[in-house]
Amino acid sequence: MRINGQVYNLGLDNRTSLLDALRDHVGLTGTKKGCDHGQCGACTVLIDGKRVLSCLSFAVMNEGREVTTVEGLASADDSLHPMQQAFIDNDAFQCGYCTPGQIMSAIGCISEGHAGSEDDIREYMSGNLCRCAAYPNIVAAILQARDEMRRA
Amino acid sequence: MNQAAPAPKENMGNPIPRVDAGLKVTGQAGYPADLAVANVAYGVLATSNIAKGRISALRLDKARAMPGVLDIVSVGDMDGVDKPKFGNTGASSIGPLHDRTIFHDGQIIALVVAETFEAAEEGAMQISADYTQETPSASFDSAGAEMEPAAGKSPLFKEDVNAGDFEAAYSTAAVKIDQTYSTPTQHHNPIELFSTTAMWQGDKLTIYEPSQNVTGWKIELARQLNIDPVNVRIVSPYIGGAFGSKGPMTARTAIVAVAARRVRRPVRCVVSRMQAFNTQTYRAETRHRIRIGAGKDGRITAFAHEGWEVTSRPDPYVVGGTSATGRMYDYGSVLTRVSLVHADRNTPGYMRSPPETPYVYALENAMDEMAVALGMDPVQFRRINEPQKEPIGGKPFSSRSLINCYDQAAEAFGWSTRDPAVGSMRDGDWLVGMGCATAIYPTAAAPCAARVRLTADGQVRVQCGSHEIGTGVRTVAAQMAAERLGVDIDKVAVEMGDSALPPAPVSGGSISTASVCSAVLKACEAVREKLFVAAAGNDGPLAGSGNAKLDMTNEKVVTETGKSAKLADVFKAMQIGAIEEYAEFAPNGSSPEALKKLYAGQAEFHGGDQDKDSVKYAFGAEFVEVRINSYTREIRVPRMVGAFAAGRIMNTRTARSQLMGGMIWGIGQALHEATEIDQRHARYVNRDLQDYLVPVNADIKAVDVILVPEVDHEVNPAGVKGLGELGNVGTAAAVASAVYHATGRRIRDLPIRIDDLIT
Amino acid sequence: MRPFVFERPTNISAAVALVSSFADGRAPTQADVQFIAGGTNLADYMKLGVARPRRLVDLNDLSEPALRQIRISDGTIRFGALVRMGEAADRGDVKRHCPLLAESLKFAASAQIRNMASLAGNVLQRTRCEYFRETSWPCNKRVPGSGCAAMEGLNRQHAVLGTSDACIATYHGDFAQALIALDAVVDVEGRHGTRQIRFAKLHQLPGDTPDVETDLAADEVITAINVPFSEWSRRSRYLKIRDRESYAFALASAAVALDMDGDTVRQARIALGGVATVPWRARLAEEALVGKRLDQSAAETAADAAFAEAKPRRHNEFKVPLGKRTLVRALIETRDMKV
Ligand SMILES: Cc1cc2nc3c(=O)[nH]c(=O)nc-3n(C[C@H](O)[C@H](O)[C@H](O)COP(=O)(O)OP(=O)(O)OC[C@H]3O[C@@H](n4cnc5c(N)ncnc54)[C@H](O)[C@@H]3O)c2cc1C
Ligand code: SF4
Ligand code: FES
C-alpha cells in the first residue's frame, strides 16, 4: 500500500480496518475515528484520488492502492493546501476533530465536480458530520478553495 | 474580511484566526487517543444488556483463551480502589466493577485487554453473563419509578423559586394557558470518541483522556485509586467536542488505570459510539407544565413552571431550569416546582445549557402560545413584559440587552414582512412559517490560576490548565496576553489541557473565557507592573516619567506623552531575561476557601442568580423561518437570525462560530435529536449516528449571527459573559413557533417530526 | 470480529470456485463465506458481530472489464456488478435515459459511501432494523426463532407492507426501488453456471423465514444488472422523504416512471421504499392509473390502492399517510416533468 507517496509493508491482521491501520500501525493519526461504522465521515481519506471512508474498508483490501491522508496534503515546502488555508480563513471548525475528514472530503467534492453551487456543496458534503456545526463556514471555505484551485 | 470574521463593534476584540488552526487543518493537533504511546495494549469494554438485576455468573473463559488477550478486569477486580463519587467531577456513584448490581443497561461488566484492538474487541464480544433480572423502570411513566422534590438535592439547585401569590393571580387572570411540554433524551455525541489511555511509571500515573476538567479529575482519580494526587497527571491537549460530556469523569478512567497496572504496560481504551450512550452522561428527558395568566393588555400576572426530570436510581442529578425561567420576564407572581424521577438508567449529566435548553424551550413555546391567545405579536408580548428587576429577589440585572437583541434580529430577519395569520404564507408547494424566541444563559465565573512569562525578546508563554474544546479559549487567552503585553499574537504560546499546569475550573457553564481571561489579565498586570516600575525607575530607560500612566505596545513600554522604551532595554535595565508571574483570580463574592477549592478540583461558580447585588445573564433573540412541504410535511429551516449581547466579545470570529454552532444545535434539538428508549427493557435503541440524527450540512442554509455591543463591568474583570451555551437556548421554541405559524399545529413535545404533522 | 481468511480472486470463475470448493460439496452458508465488494454493508455488520463469515472473497480484483462498465444498447442499460454507486449516479446518459435510476443513487448514503459501494452490494444490503443491528436483542432474522424485538418495541422506521408475524424490518435501499419499477434483470454466476433472475424475484418476503433474504445461494455472484428503458422512462423520478435533508434512509420514497399520452396515463411504474420489507412494486396503484387522466384525485386513488393492505404498528402509523402523500407528490411531479 502507498500512503502519501510512501510504500508500506504492514503485515496486518485481516480484520484491521484501513482506519486503524493508518492510526495504530502507520502512526498517521490525522485521520479520525468518529463512529467506526460509516456514519460520520471523520475517517475520510482519498484512495486512488477518490474520497472514501477508511473505517469501512479492510486494510488488506487496499493492497496496491494509493492512499492520501490529511498529512499528505501540504506541499513539500510545507505550505498549506488551498483547502487547508480556506478552512483557517473561514473558521470552518471549532474543536477540529471532524476537520481532516471534512478537508479530504471537500477536496474529493471539488474533483468530482460537485462543488458547482452552495446547494451542491451542502448536499455532497453531508456525509461529514460536524457536531460543532461549522457547516456554513465549511461551505464558504470550499467555495474559496474551489476558486483558488481553479485559478491554480 | 469574510463572513467568518465580523468587523468588531464597540467592546469587541479582533477576529484573529484560531492560534491552533494550523495544527487542526494539518492533522497535527493531538487529541488524546492520537498521542503516540510505546508498547500500548488495547482495551475494549464489555457491557451489560439488561438494565436491572444482578450478575449471577460472568463467563470469561472464551475471551481469556483468545489469542492476544492479555488480561480481563471484571467485577471484583477493584480491590483497593474506592468507588466513584457522584458530583462535580464524578459522573455517577455507580462503581460498575465494584459489585454485581446492574443499575442500568450497557453498564460496564469487564474490560478486555489485548495485544491488538481486534483481539480485544473479539474478546469482549465473547464475554457473556447470567443475570437475575428484575423489571426495570425506564422513564417517567414506568412502574417503580420514584419521584421526589429536586430542591436541595444538588448544590446547584437549592430551592424552588417563588414570588407573590400565583394561585390568586392566575385564577383571576383574563387570559390564561395551562399546557404541558416535553423534551426527549439526548446525547452529546461529540464526533471524537471517548477514550482513556493509562500509563504507569513506577507509582506515577499519566492519563490521556479528553477532559473538560483536568484538575478535578486528577484529584478524583487519585482518591479512587488511593494514591497521592501529585502522582496523577491528566493530559488533554485537544478535545474533539465536549458540550458537557467530558466534564465529569466516568468509572472507566480508574478501570483502565487498574488494567494498565495489572498488565504492566500502557492501556488505551477507545469506547465505541454505541457503548458511549450508556457509559457516559447525557441529557435526560424532561416534562413541563406551564401556566401563564395575563391581563388583556398582555401583562403577565401569574407564571407557574413545574418541571420533571429523569435521573438514575442512585444519583440525584438535577438541572432545574426554573431559576432562569422564573426570572425571565416581569411576571406578577411566580410559582415553580421541580421534581426528580429516579429510574433504572445511567446517570445523566451536563449537556450544552443543561437547565436552559429544556426549560426555556418550554417557557418560550408557552410564551408563543400565550401571545396567540392574546392575539398579540410575540415580540411585542415580550416587550410588554420586559422587567426592570428580576421578579424573584427584586435584584437588578447587571446588564440586559434583550429588547435591543429583538430589535436588531427582527430588523435583519424581516419580521415586519410576516403575515401573522396562521397558514397565510406559502411558496409554491411549501408552507412558510416564521417564529421567534428568547435565549438566556447565566453569566458566571470561577476561580482560576494562570502563569504568564514574558522574555526580553517579546516571547510570551501562557500556562493555564483550562481546556480547548473548540470554544477558542486558547486563542482568546493568547489575545488577552498579546494585548496587555503589547506583542504580536504570533509571539504568544498558550499551554492548556494538562493537570500539571496552574489549575483552572471545569470548562462548563460558559465560564472559561471569563475565568481564564480574568486570570491571564491578572498575571499580565503583574508582569506589566514589574516592567513599569523598572522602566520608570531611576535606572530605567523611562526614568523621570514619574507617575505617568504607562502602557505596552509594539514590544515597547510607552508613556502617555509618547516616550517609549524597547522591551529589551527595560529587561536590560532589570538585568534579567524573563518575568514570570503566577496569578490567582477569584470572582467577587468568592468564599475564603474559593482558591483552596480550586486546587482541590472543586471550582466555585459565581454569578448568575447567586450574587447579592445583581443577577447576571447574557441574552439573545432568535428568529427562524421554516418551510413545510404541503404534501409530505418534512420540515426544513432555510433561514435563521440570532442577535446576542454577551458583554465584551474577545474575538468576533470565535464568538460568531460558537453562537452559530449553538443555533444549529437548536435545529437538532427542534427537529432531529432523540435517544429512543425501549420502555420494556429500559434500553436505548438508536445508539449510533445513523439513527440518532444530528443536522448535516444540507440541513443548514443561512445562519446570521448579530453581535450586539454591550458593556458590563460588573460581571468580572474581563467584562466577558459566556456565550458557548447561549446560542442553542430558545431555538427549538422559535422553530415550534414557526411551525405553528405555518400549520396551525402547536407541537409541544420535541423533536418535531413528520409524524406530528402528517395527519 | 471473528478472524477470517481473505481471498482475492482475479476472475469470476476463480471467485466461484473459491466459494464452491470450500465446504466439500456441501452448499456453503453465509457463515462459511461471503463476497465483499465495497464493504460498506458487510464490514459494518462484521464489526457489529451480526455477520461472522470465516472467509471473505474480495471481488475488487476480478479482471472482467464488464464488471466495471455501464453499457447502453438496444433499450437496455447494463450495469456491471462492481460499478460504484457514485459513478452510476453521475453518468450523463443514465440521467438522461432514466433519471429515476440516477436519482435513487444520488439520494442514497453519502458521497464517500457511493464511491465505495458497488451496485450489486447495494441491492443486497441488509436491513438497518436497530434490533437486528445489536446482537443482544432477540431477532428472527439474525437468530431464527429467537423472536422479534421490534414487533412490540420501537418500530417507527419499520415496514407497513410485506410484513409477517416473524419480521417487520424495512428494506432500506433506494436503488432497488428503481430497479423493480423498471423490471430489471440480474445476471448471476454460481457453481451451477449462470442464470438470470428477475429483480422482482431477487428479494424474498420475510414470511416464516426472515433469515432468508434473497434468492441467491451463497456461492452465487451477481455479475450485472440489466435495466430495460424506453423513450418514456425519461419521465421518471425518485422522491425520498427523510427526517433530515441528506445522509438518511427513507421514511418513505416513491420511484415513479410514467408513459403518458397527453394527460392520460398509458402505463405507470411505481415502487415504494422505506415502507416495505422488500423492494416493493405497487402494481395495484399502477393499474389504478392506467387510462386515467393524472390529476390529484387520480393520484390519491392510486396511493390509496398502494397502501390498502398496509399493516402499521404502534410507532409507524404515520408511514401510511406519509407513504401515500409521497406517492401522490411523486406522481404529480413526474407528470409535470419537462422531458
Ligand atoms: C451510514 C450509511 C448510510 C446509508 N444510506 C443509504 C441510503 O440512504 N440508501 C441506500 O440505498 N443505501 C444506503 N446505505 C447502504 C449502502 O448503500 C450499502 O452499504 C452499499 O450500497 C453496499 O454496497 P457494497 O458494495 O459496499 O456492499 P458490501 O458491503 O461489499 O456487500 C453487501 C452484501 O452484498 C454481497 N455482495 C456484494 N457484491 C456481490 C456480488 N457481486 N454478488 C453477490 N453478492 C455480493 C456481500 O456478500 C454482502 O452480503 C448506507 C450505508 C451507510 C453505512
Ligand atoms: S423486525 Fe425483523 S430484523 Fe427487526 S428485530 Fe424483528 S425479526 Fe429482527
Ligand atoms: S469513523 Fe468512518 S465514518 Fe465515522
Ligand code: FES
Ligand atoms: S469542528 Fe468539532 S466536530 Fe466539526
